[in-house]
Amino acid sequence: MPSEAAELVFDEATKVYEGREGAAVENLSLTVPAGEICVLVGPSGGGKTTALKLVNRLIPLTSGDIRIDGTSILDYDLVELRRSIGYVIQQIGLFPHMTVEANIGTVPKLLGWPRQRIRERVGELLELVGLDPEKDRKRFPAELSGGQRQRVGLARALAANPALMLMDEPFGAIDPIVRARLQDEFLRLQQEIRKTVVFVTHDVDEAIKVGDRIAILRQGGRLAQYDTPEQILEHPVDEFVADFVGRDRALKALALKTLADLELSPVGNADSLPRLPADTSLRDALSLLVAERRDALLVTDADGSVLGVARREQLIG
Amino acid sequence: MSGFRVADGGGPVIPNFGHGTACLRNNGWFCPEWVRDHWGDVLQPALVQHIELTVIAVGVGFAISFLLALVGFRWRLLDPPLGAFTDLLYTIPSIALFQLLVPVTGLTVTTIEVALVSYTFFVLYRNIVAGLRSVPAEVLESARGMGFTRMQTFFRVELPLAVPAILAGLRVAVVATISVATVAAFVLYYGLGGPIFDALQQPDIFRTELVAAGGLAILLALTADALLALAQRGLTPWNRSR
Numbered sequence: 001m002p003s004e005a006a007e008l009v010f011d012e013a014t015k016v017y018e019g020r021e022g023a024a025v026e027n028l029s030l031t032v033p034a035g036e037i038c039v040l041v042g043p044s045g046g047g048k049t050t051a052l053k054l055v056n057r058l059i060p061l062t063s064g065d066i067r068i069d070g071t072s073i074l075d076y077d078l079v080e081l082r083r084s085i086g087y088v089i090q091q092i093g094l095f096p097h098m099t100v101e102a103n104i105g106t107v108p109k110l111l112g113w114p115r116q117r118i119r120e121r122v123g124e125l126l127e128l129v130g131l132d133p134e135k136d137r138k139r140f141p142a143e144l145s146g147g148q149r150q151r152v153g154l155a156r157a158l159a160a161n162p163a164l165m166l167m168d169e170p171f172g173a174i175d176p177i178v179r180a181r182l183q184d185e186f187l188r189l190q191q192e193i194r195k196t197v198v199f200v201t202h203d204v205d206e207a208i209k210v211g212d213r214i215a216i217l218r219q220g221g222r223l224a225q226y227d228t229p230e231q232i233l234e235h236p237v238d239e240f241v242a243d244f245v246g247r248d249r250a251l252k253a254l255a256l257k258t259l260a261d262l263e264l265s266p267v268g269n270a271d272s273l274p275r276l277p278a279d280t281s282l283r284d285a286l287s288l289l290v291a292e293r294r295d296a297l298l299v300t301d302a303d304g305s306v307l308g309v310a311r312r313e314q315l316i317g
Numbered sequence: 318m319s320g321f322r323v324a325d326g327g328g329p330v331i332p333n334f335g336h337g338t339a340c341l342r343n344n345g346w347f348c349p350e351w352v353r354d355h356w357g358d359v360l361q362p363a364l365v366q367h368i369e370l371t372v373i374a375v376g377v378g379f380a381i382s383f384l385l386a387l388v389g390f391r392w393r394l395l396d397p398p399l400g401a402f403t404d405l406l407y408t409i410p411s412i413a414l415f416q417l418l419v420p421v422t423g424l425t426v427t428t429i430e431v432a433l434v435s436y437t438f439f440v441l442y443r444n445i446v447a448g449l450r451s452v453p454a455e456v457l458e459s460a461r462g463m464g465f466t467r468m469q470t471f472f473r474v475e476l477p478l479a480v481p482a483i484l485a486g487l488r489v490a491v492v493a494t495i496s497v498a499t500v501a502a503f504v505l506y507y508g509l510g511g512p513i514f515d516a517l518q519q520p521d522i523f524r525t526e527l528v529a530a531g532g533l534a535i536l537l538a539l540t541a542d543a544l545l546a547l548a549q550r551g552l553t554p555w556n557r558s559r
Binding site for chain 1: 458459460463474553554556
């Protein structure tokens with residue numbers, strides 16, 4: 001699959017609803033580099049969904065501009081603009097009267113792809129999102145589970161290979177276990193397809209997990225901080241951001257790193273130390289040390305052979 | 318449309334009580350021999366006429382209702398008055414409506430059809446509008462977000478999703494029309510209402526003819542309803558339970 005992605009720029013983008021006090025989104029300026037996931041997060045009333053819908057002009061800009069690879073969204077034909085952007089929403093909005101195949105093939109069909117090419121593309125996408133290319137193709141949305149529906153929604157958004165994806169709380173309505181799995185799968189998928197993604201969520205943990213960069217919006221759609229998850233957790237710019245990410249932000253920061261990121265010391269006489277695989281997050285490792293009242297642990301590779309020792313001070317500092 | 322007999326004109330086939338079978342002499346509830354003898358000259362023509370009345374009434378009624386529903390769907394403000402108008406038509410007692418129309422369109426099939434058509438509006442208009450409106454907001458939003466034009470949204474999303482409601486409306490309209498059409502014999506000897514009327518006008522009520530013609534009307538309604546139910550299933554595979 002070609003890995004094309006577009007740079008997305010919000011340039012003083014502003015939305016004011018007529019007859020409502022204050023702006024929904026105010027002078028939002030930020031750049032999402034091509035191929036990165038930008039998460040818009042914030043309290044309700046922060047205008048994150050509004051900001052997202054400004055991009056595909058489901059909501060018209062009041063002032064300012066938004067550019068995709070340098071071209072203003074206002075210079076695109078509205079229908080062409082939308083067909084070139086992948087769009088995923090929380091309630092998914094699959095067409096209940098169409099099969100999985102027809103749902104996924106929607107935009108390619110609008111674009112006039114030949115039938116055979118659409119068929120092949122649907123098979124490719126079903127495989128990509130972890131569904132059965134033969135068995136699931138002819139099913140109707142009513143016959144799918146919530147998680148399967150969201151996968152179809154994702155496949156549908158990817159169908160015409162858009163350079164930009166807009167995802168509005170895509171995993172918001174799914175139970176926590178399936179949500180975590182879908183997040184992991186989505187991140188794995190993103191490694192492959194490298195789209196530029198704008199991802200809206202109200203869940204800070206999801207933002208930290210999914211985002212290459214996080215934009216925190218405060219009431220009235222003003223940007224509070226736009227940074228990498230590490231920066232936001234370690235250096236929140238103000239009280240609002242610090243509050244929003246939570247008192248446990250230091251622990252959340254630990255969750256971003258794994259034991260593999262540490263410089264391990266050589267093994268001494270340490271046979272009795274607890275063992276953890278190298279891909280364990282520092283947060284989980286610390287939790288184990290606290291629980292077992294230990295100062296160090298053994299880090300192992302996938303096969304269980306010992307790589308070295310990690311000390312508690314290293315985890316914390 | 319010629320060759321029909323007017324109810325008070327050339328008399329229908331009246332059994333000869335003197336020379337008929339025992340069943341007919343006793344005016345039994347259902348004498349098969351009469352049905353057999355008069356299938357060709359009474360019952361079958363009446364049945365065909367009845368089907369014709371119904372198909373034309375529902376066909377024309379559907380076409381007009383659909384146009385009205387498009388207006389009511391597109392311009393929400395017009396929906397309540399249009400709905401009220403179709404209600405009003407439906408409240409007119411059928412015999413009165415037939416009679417009201419006679420001075421305008423005469424003792425003709427047209428009179429019957431105008432009345433029957435106006436009765437279909439009530440159920441069809443409301444079902445079509447409700448069907449078109451039944452599309453969930455998130456489905457419309459994703460259609461818009463994916464770059465459907467207004468027309469594409471209508472033909473590929475709203476209309477197909479309205480099919481179950483539209484067919485449900487058609488079923489009611491067809492059954493109701495088959496039933497009301499029998500009353501049309503009050504105006505004109507036409508359809509299954511003709512033999513029913515004849516039977517009722519006999520001094521003792523000619524039971525076999527009443528039961529045969531009435532039974533045919535019921536069978537016709539049941540058959541039409543079953544066929545439409547099948548069509549409903551066939552046209553909406555996504556609604557079938559697994």
